[in-house]
Amino acid sequence: MPKVVPEYKEEAKARILSAATQTFAERGYHGATMDDVARVIGVSKGAVYVYFKNKEELFQEMCRRCTEDLERNLNASFAGGTFFQAASVYFDKAMSDLAAHMFWLESLAEMPRNPSVKRMLQESYVRYNEILVRFLDRLKVEGAVGKDVDNRSLAGVLMALHDGVVAGMAQGLNESEAKKVWSDGAKLLLQGTVGHSSTNGRNG
Amino acid sequence: MPKVVPEYKEEAKARILSAATQTFAERGYHGATMDDVARVIGVSKGAVYVYFKNKEELFQEMCRRCTEDLERNLNASFAGGTFFQAASVYFDKAMSDLAAHMFWLESLAEMPRNPSVKRMLQESYVRYNEILVRFLDRLKVEGAVGKDVDNRSLAGVLMALHDGVVAGMAQGLNESEAKKVWSDGAKLLLQGTVGHSSTNGRNG
Amino acid sequence: MPKVVPEYKEEAKARILSAATQTFAERGYHGATMDDVARVIGVSKGAVYVYFKNKEELFQEMCRRCTEDLERNLNASFAGGTFFQAASVYFDKAMSDLAAHMFWLESLAEMPRNPSVKRMLQESYVRYNEILVRFLDRLKVEGAVGKDVDNRSLAGVLMALHDGVVAGMAQGLNESEAKKVWSDGAKLLLQGTVGHSSTNGRNG
Amino acid sequence: MPKVVPEYKEEAKARILSAATQTFAERGYHGATMDDVARVIGVSKGAVYVYFKNKEELFQEMCRRCTEDLERNLNASFAGGTFFQAASVYFDKAMSDLAAHMFWLESLAEMPRNPSVKRMLQESYVRYNEILVRFLDRLKVEGAVGKDVDNRSLAGVLMALHDGVVAGMAQGLNESEAKKVWSDGAKLLLQGTVGHSSTNGRNG
DNA sequence: CATGAATGAGACTTCATTCAT
DNA sequence: GATGAATGAAGTCTCATTCAT
Numbered sequence: 001m002p003k004v005v006p007e008y009k010e011e012a013k014a015r016i017l018s019a020a021t022q023t024f025a026e027r028g029y030h031g032a033t034m035d036d037v038a039r040v041i042g043v044s045k046g047a048v049y050v051y052f053k054n055k056e057e058l059f060q061e062m063c064r065r066c067t068e069d070l071e072r073n074l075n076a077s078f079a080g081g082t083f084f085q086a087a088s089v090y091f092d093k094a095m096s097d098l099a100a101h102m103f104w105l106e107s108l109a110e111m112p113r114n115p116s117v118k119r120m121l122q123e124s125y126v127r128y129n130e131i132l133v134r135f136l137d138r139l140k141v142e143g144a145v146g147k148d149v150d151n152r153s154l155a156g157v158l159m160a161l162h163d164g165v166v167a168g169m170a171q172g173l174n175e176s177e178a179k180k181v182w183s184d185g186a187k188l189l190l191q192g193t194v195g196h197s198s199t200n201g202r203n204g
Numbered sequence: 205m206p207k208v209v210p211e212y213k214e215e216a217k218a219r220i221l222s223a224a225t226q227t228f229a230e231r232g233y234h235g236a237t238m239d240d241v242a243r244v245i246g247v248s249k250g251a252v253y254v255y256f257k258n259k260e261e262l263f264q265e266m267c268r269r270c271t272e273d274l275e276r277n278l279n280a281s282f283a284g285g286t287f288f289q290a291a292s293v294y295f296d297k298a299m300s301d302l303a304a305h306m307f308w309l310e311s312l313a314e315m316p317r318n319p320s321v322k323r324m325l326q327e328s329y330v331r332y333n334e335i336l337v338r339f340l341d342r343l344k345v346e347g348a349v350g351k352d353v354d355n356r357s358l359a360g361v362l363m364a365l366h367d368g369v370v371a372g373m374a375q376g377l378n379e380s381e382a383k384k385v386w387s388d389g390a391k392l393l394l395q396g397t398v399g400h401s402s403t404n405g406r407n408g
Numbered sequence: 409m410p411k412v413v414p415e416y417k418e419e420a421k422a423r424i425l426s427a428a429t430q431t432f433a434e435r436g437y438h439g440a441t442m443d444d445v446a447r448v449i450g451v452s453k454g455a456v457y458v459y460f461k462n463k464e465e466l467f468q469e470m471c472r473r474c475t476e477d478l479e480r481n482l483n484a485s486f487a488g489g490t491f492f493q494a495a496s497v498y499f500d501k502a503m504s505d506l507a508a509h510m511f512w513l514e515s516l517a518e519m520p521r522n523p524s525v526k527r528m529l530q531e532s533y534v535r536y537n538e539i540l541v542r543f544l545d546r547l548k549v550e551g552a553v554g555k556d557v558d559n560r561s562l563a564g565v566l567m568a569l570h571d572g573v574v575a576g577m578a579q580g581l582n583e584s585e586a587k588k589v590w591s592d593g594a595k596l597l598l599q600g601t602v603g604h605s606s607t608n609g610r611n612g
Numbered sequence: 613m614p615k616v617v618p619e620y621k622e623e624a625k626a627r628i629l630s631a632a633t634q635t636f637a638e639r640g641y642h643g644a645t646m647d648d649v650a651r652v653i654g655v656s657k658g659a660v661y662v663y664f665k666n667k668e669e670l671f672q673e674m675c676r677r678c679t680e681d682l683e684r685n686l687n688a689s690f691a692g693g694t695f696f697q698a699a700s701v702y703f704d705k706a707m708s709d710l711a712a713h714m715f716w717l718e719s720l721a722e723m724p725r726n727p728s729v730k731r732m733l734q735e736s737y738v739r740y741n742e743i744l745v746r747f748l749d750r751l752k753v754e755g756a757v758g759k760d761v762d763n764r765s766l767a768g769v770l771m772a773l774h775d776g777v778v779a780g781m782a783q784g785l786n787e788s789e790a791k792k793v794w795s796d797g798a799k800l801l802l803q804g805t806v807g808h809s810s811t812n813g814r815n816g
Numbered sequence: 817c818a819t820g821a822a823t824g825a826g827a828c829t830t831c832a833t834t835c836a837t
Numbered sequence: 838g839a840t841g842a843a844t845g846a847a848g849t850c851t852c853a854t855t856c857a858t
Contacts, residue, residue, distance in 0.1 A: 030234035044823050109313040122376040157389040160368025167367035172326035185361040192392030248840045438642035452844050517721040530784040565797040568776025575775035580734035593769040596804030656819045
């Protein structure tokens with residue numbers, strides 16, 4: 001890969017970010033050293049500083065990419081289909097990057113001390129919610145969600161379920177258990193929304 | 205109370221643990237220094253080392269007490285009454301110690317690097333689950349939960365919802381929003397368990 | 409020297425400042441490492457940080473003390489007596505701390521990059537001038553300095569002579585050569601002030 | 613001018629030296645990076661290494677050129693005319709390159725750590741002195757300087773005055789104040805040399 | 817020749833831990 | 838027991854220098 005092509009720097013950055021996400025997920029923000037990150041891709045400490053001004057900026061860029069990836073995944077998964085299809089598609093895709101989950105916990109813990117990360121996570125939290133609300137609004141129109149349900153609240157519950165499953169995996173839940181919690185939770189919630197009054201099960 | 209009696213040592217330990225929990229919650233495990241902890245209670249760094257061999261042991265003891273507190277709260281809240289009563293009692297008690305939530309996120313993030321903490325959190329996770337399963341089993345006997353529901357799974361969903369609400373608070377949810385997510389989630393889940401077949405709303 | 413006495417910290421600070429002045433004078437601000445400074449007094453790097461927040465603050469404190477010492481020396485030397493007595497007393501005292509001269513050159517060079525040092529040196533420069541002006545004013549009253557001489561300007565010339573002698577020593581002038589330049593310069597200047605008109609040689 | 617001719621290399625070297633002098637004067641030897649120097653003339657770091665083996669050699673070459681420039685200026689200014697004419701001509705020319713003054717202070721400070729620079733500055737100091745002595749010898753022949761004056765010493769005083777004025781400018785003296793110190797100093801010194809015995813003011 | 821990505825030695829700084837008082 | 842000065846390992850970051858392109 002010649003150094004002269006313009007894409008080179010972007011690739012190098014991406015390589016570092018990938019190594020850093022993995023390392024930070026394993027060792028945490030404070031436990032991971034710049035040396036650790038560099039060693040993963042077989043370069044020297046100094047090389048990382050060519051692409052990122054400091055550890056903090058590296059971390060922020062990782063957060064940015066992670067939240068964007070998650071948003072992309074949500075957008076792609078909750079674009080159409082039934083509730084369960086979407087939830088399942090989303091979950092399977094999300095599970096393919098387990099390191100991202102631990103990294104997310106790390107960034108949650110870093111929020112109180114890093115205003116930039118805090119802002120990013122709070123803003124992305126709101127955006128995720130909106131994606132889900134849009135999806136649920138469509139389901140309501142189709143009758144798959146009861147008319148008396150507050151979709152904003154339901155979206156909040158779904159996100160809590162999601163975050164809680166990730167936290168659960170950190171606490172020992174294996175992947176299949178996590179998937180069961182996620183799908184059982186989703187099923188119960190959807191059943192709850194149609195409640196005893198509705199009979200529409202098309203989207204369930 | 206003279207200084208030589210054993211109670212004094214316990215009091216001193218408790219004072220340090222309380223200061224440490226607060227400090228670790230604010231600054232994180234790595235961000236909080238032994239000096240910070242000592243300063244909060246107005247003693248010297250050296251004094252902390254009289255009661256705890258090192259930072260790690262201090263942290264582990266904090267984790268132990270936090271998981272015990274949480275377990276106590278769960279046991280007390282999910283001892284009797286309806287599902288919503290229990291959920292509400294629990295939540296109100298839990299909210300009274302907000303620092304504990306951030307500390308819990310910290311300990312989650314520390315798990316991969318601290319086997320002892322990892323074991324503690326995984327074991328307590330299982331115990332929490334058992335508490336909830338016992339509670340749900342009773343509700344099922346009383347008919348408040350549908351007979352075809354897997355209580356172990358429902359307990360897992362409830363815990364995920366709980367953990368997700370805490371994570372949501374870190375991401376910007378305020379206390380009343382959090383309470384709404386928690387109670388709406390609990391309501392939807394219970395409605396889901398009784399589904400379209402059951403008509404029993406006594407425990408809702 | 410017990411650590412419990414209050415004077416201990418002041419003494420430790422003074423010890424570090426002395427070691428630092430010597431080290432900075434030899435190696436320069438950038439060439440001298442905190443390790444170098446610590447090693448001179450046989451302590452560890454970390455000990456220096458107990459007394460000074462960082463290298464910059466250490467340097468500033470050194471500047472402060474050096475300018476104060478110089479001012480004290482000027483005040484003591486140019487308090488009374490003839491011009492030559494004062495100049496000679498001053499010079500002999502100043503020469504006893506050669507390291508201070510090189511340190512002063514270092515701080516001159518650091519001025520453009522260190523606003524705090526810049527301010528300190530500029531302010532002390534003005535104060536030195538005032539000390540000399542006061543002294544010259546007295547001489548004028550006594551008739552040792554011609555009435556038509558601008559004492560402020562003469563003080564400026566004297567200070568330039570002083571600074572130039574120090575610079576000259578850096579450039580190879582040995583102590584006796586420096587003393588000759590200083591005293592010959594002072595003599596010529598004083599002769600110049602009384603010029604061809606005055607005949608008063610009492611202070612020459 | 614094709615790139616292969618030797619003149620090109622000389623031009624490139626001169627361009628780098630000029631950029632480096634400016635940069636080193638502003639940021640100091642340690643504060644100025646090779647990148648800074650290269651950026652000023654819009655070339656890459658590597659290009660500087662084509663013309664100079666390392667930072668030290670670049671610095672030495674700068675010192676050499678600066679001392680040569682100063683010597684040239686002294687030779688040109690103190691070639692003929694009266695004392696004041698020479699001093700004034702010299703000063704005006706010297707003031708046109710203020711950066712050189714700060715660079716000179718930098719190199720003074722670097723002397724203890726750079727034997728090559730030390731040797732250069734010490735040798736040039738001697739040469740400057742000889743230029744002034746030659747000039748003063750001529751004035752003495754012409755009677756503008758008293759016969760009983762030690763010209764070598766007077767030259768030393770003049771150089772101290774010069775260096776002190778430069779140091780004074782670093783300490784806050786503006787250009788007109790500096791000029792006043794320089795010319796008042798020169799006047800007083802010359803008056804001093806003719807002293808109470810001589811009445812010759814032709815050169816004053 | 818020129819470029820600039822990469823290196824790695826070395827500096828500053830922090831902080832858990834120890835120990836003499 | 839309590840203190841806090843001192844230690845030293847370890848981490849972040851810089852930058853002179855090299856070298857493949």
